[in-house]
Amino acid sequence: MTDSPADVRRASSEDWRGLRTIRLESLSDTPEAYGSTYGESAAWPDERWHAAAAQWTYFLAERDDRVVGMVSGGTNDHRPGTRWLYGLYVTPSERGTKTAARLVEAVGEWARTLGAAQLYLHVTSSVARARAFYEKMGFVPTGDTLTMDRDPSITLLTMVLELD
Numbered sequence: 001m002t003d004s005p006a007d008v009r010r011a012s013s014e015d016w017r018g019l020r021t022i023r024l025e026s027l028s029d030t031p032e033a034y035g036s037t038y039g040e041s042a043a044w045p046d047e048r049w050h051a052a053a054a055q056w057t058y059f060l061a062e063r064d065d066r067v068v069g070m071v072s073g074g075t076n077d078h079r080p081g082t083r084w085l086y087g088l089y090v091t092p093s094e095r096g097t098k099t100a101a102r103l104v105e106a107v108g109e110w111a112r113t114l115g116a117a118q119l120y121l122h123v124t125s126s127v128a129r130a131r132a133f134y135e136k137m138g139f140v141p142t143g144d145t146l147t148m149d150r151d152p153s154i155t156l157l158t159m160v161l162e163l164d
């Protein structure tokens with residue numbers, strides 16, 4: 001394993017296959033971390049992945065022409081005007097390499113460019129590594145908790161990062 005982070009770039013509609021591959025891997029690897037399930041996402045037709053890659057804001061991490069991580073930047077209907085980090089994932093061989101940090105930095109830069117002073121996220125309370133990672137990146141708990149829509153036994157914590 002290398003210690004250097006992978007390259008991170010904004011995805012375009014042409015990246016829909018890579019997005020599908022890494023997103024399905026994430027839903028299989030850590031199902032409790034995400035609001036969507038592998039089953040429902042695996043059933044998406046190609047056109048839906050293409051539309052998602054074109055419409056939403058994704059950043060992909062790549063090493064040796066392989067997609068090894070992803071994250072998305074978005075909004076939250078319950079918190080108008082705020083910017084959120086969604087769907088962070090790096091493949092196991094990238095953990096501990098700072099690739100995940102680069103993905104978070106890319107979303108932070110995206111939010112900052114749109115005028116945001118904070119970046120929010122939800123993290124599943126039981127996923128200790130993700131919580132530790134976000135704390136290391138400077139996110140702090142807001143104190144808000146909620147349950148996941150698809151599985152109310154899963155508790156989500158809200159965290160926020162002050163953007164410089």
Ligand SMILES: CC(C)(COP(=O)(O)OP(=O)(O)OC[C@H]1O[C@@H](n2cnc3c(N)ncnc32)[C@H](O)[C@@H]1OP(=O)(O)O)[C@@H](O)C(=O)NCCC(=O)NCCS
Nearest residue numbers: 030033088089090094095096097100123128129130132133
């Ligand atoms: C969450 C994720 C993106 C973080 O990336 P990463 O490269 O693994 O993160 P890092 O290794 O830099 O940081 C994780 C920290 O947690 C620590 N850690 C590992 N396992 C832990 C555990 N069980 N409990 C507490 N801390 C733990 C590590 O030691 C490390 O801290 P350190 O750098 O001070 O030693 C990555 O692990 C991942 O993709 N996980 C699966 C998907 C996921 O959970 N996504 C989050 C969705 S909200």
